[in-house]
Amino acid sequence: MKAVICTKYGTPEVLQIQEVSKPLPNDNQILVKIIATAVNSGDVRLRSLDVKGFLKVIMRLVLGISRPRKPILGIVFSGIVESKGNKVSKFKVGDKVFGMTGFKFGTYSEYIAVNQNSNVLEMPKNATYEEAAAIIFGGQTAIHFLNKAKIAKKLNQKILIIGATGSVGTAAIQIAKHHNANITAVCSSNGHKLVSELGVKNIVLYDKEDFTSWADKFDIIFDAVGKSNKNLCKNLLNENGVYKSVSSGYASETIQKLQLLKELFEKGEFKATIDKTFPMDKIADAHRYVDTGRKKGNVVLKISQ
Ligand SMILES: NC(=O)c1ccc[n+]([C@@H]2O[C@H](COP(=O)([O-])OP(=O)(O)OC[C@H]3O[C@@H](n4cnc5c(N)ncnc54)[C@H](OP(=O)(O)O)[C@@H]3O)[C@@H](O)[C@H]2O)c1
Structure with a gap:
């Protein structure tokens, strides 16, 4: 072969x-x-x-x-x-x-x-x-880190997804939507169309605006490209807010995550x-x-x- x-x-x-x-x-x-x-x-x-x-x-x-x-x-x-x-x-x-x-x-x-x-x-x-x-790749990774961030703990959590247009970022948007999160996504001007097609209304273009100087606060910040760090984002977190990045830890692959991806794809919730x-x-x-x-x-x- x-x-x-x-x-x-x-x-x-x-x-x-x-x-x-x-x-x-x-x-x-x-x-x-x-x-x-x-x-x-x-x-x-x-x-x-x-x-x-x-x-x-x-x-x-x-x-x-x-x-x-x-x-x-x-x-x-x-x-x-x-x-x-x-x-x-x-x-x-x-x-x-x-x-x-x-x-x-x-x-x-x-x-x-x-x-x-x-x-x-x-x-x-x-x-x-x-x-x-x-x-599979982005899906398993996004589920891993959003589970760690306790995305399912309550409805309508405010989440900031940094790097929303990669394999992990596009998956993270869809998993966060599945959990009814209120999403703000950070991407470049080149990524705006894709992120908007994935149903995100609040989009920040990192090549036009410095999102770290915002006054807005989030329950979860997920860096799906590993370009930030917790210190850089500390002013954007609520008191009990959680910061997760793909740079910290290994996203283990499991059959449960694969099963979830399969179910969401069949329901049309994950593309x-x-x-x-x-x-x-x-x-x-x-x-x-x-x-x-x-x-x-x-x-x-x-x-x-
Ligand atoms: N910890 C783990 O187990 C694990 C598992 C999987 C992946 N990862 C890591 O996760 C990272 C992302 O993986 P991936 O597969 O999703 O990568 P990818 O698909 O190659 O990501 C590329 C995307 O990131 C965007 N991007 C680049 N620089 C950016 C910035 N400064 N801010 C926001 N967006 C930016 C690019 O668009 P623009 O250039 O237009 O912005 C592009 O759409 C990689 O570093 C990978 O090694 C870790």
Whole structure:
């Protein structure tokens, strides 16, 4: 089968399509023919090892010294169950599934074998493969941090979402809306149209206005791009206000979050925001685009038709 191999850490050109062996599912695994995956901010950071100082040493030790030990990057997938192990009861051949592999990576590939009890579910009934692949990364991250901020504690909480146009930001808007929050979003002039299409009325353009000098107060501030810090935003928080940023802590992936995304997508409460779709052989172009840090929502990588 074909897979994108990260031959070493570096620029997008280090990604090369190679022939590798097709995985054989064990008794508890399903073999998924991947139709779509997504190129996320985390993927490009891993490929380029774009971290500073001592963290770079730690990352090399954990992930691989000169190249990722797991050289097939990609952590989300949507596709079709092609075969299954003897003990698999949750899925049948032909099921359309979507899921997240996390630190196991491996989704820039024509096939992947995943455990039936891992972070995999049948796709939302109304989703295309592209949509299913696009909603996972930002969705799981936004749910994680908004849960930490106790978004469900009461209705109509006032929330400021900084960086509202990325994968995490567009998801955060929709999860906050699901909790009936009163949303103010911070984005650039280029992002205004998208944020307004996602139903946000209070929009602050960071390239026109300094939101940190506002007199307005919020119950929750969520920085979905990690460009602020708590000190910078302290005057914007209510007395018991909570500040959360994607820069603090790891958003663990869980089946409960995937289930919530599936349900919200089926109810029409969560939509996939897809900026561009690239075919597998344009993987370097896809990474180059995500490297800009300017994508709006998500970038899909189409593995198969
Ligand atoms: N902690 C975790 O577990 C975890 C999980 C996932 C992601 N993350 C981190 O979360 C961050 C966001 O991820 P992502 O996938 O959503 O990134 P992304 O999609 O690449 O975000 C890009 C978006 O951010 C906007 N942006 C750039 N600079 C901005 C600024 N100063 N203020 C407001 N918006 C700005 C860009 O639009 P404009 O340029 O037009 O403003 C663009 O739409 C990344 O740093 C990623 O590493 C952390």
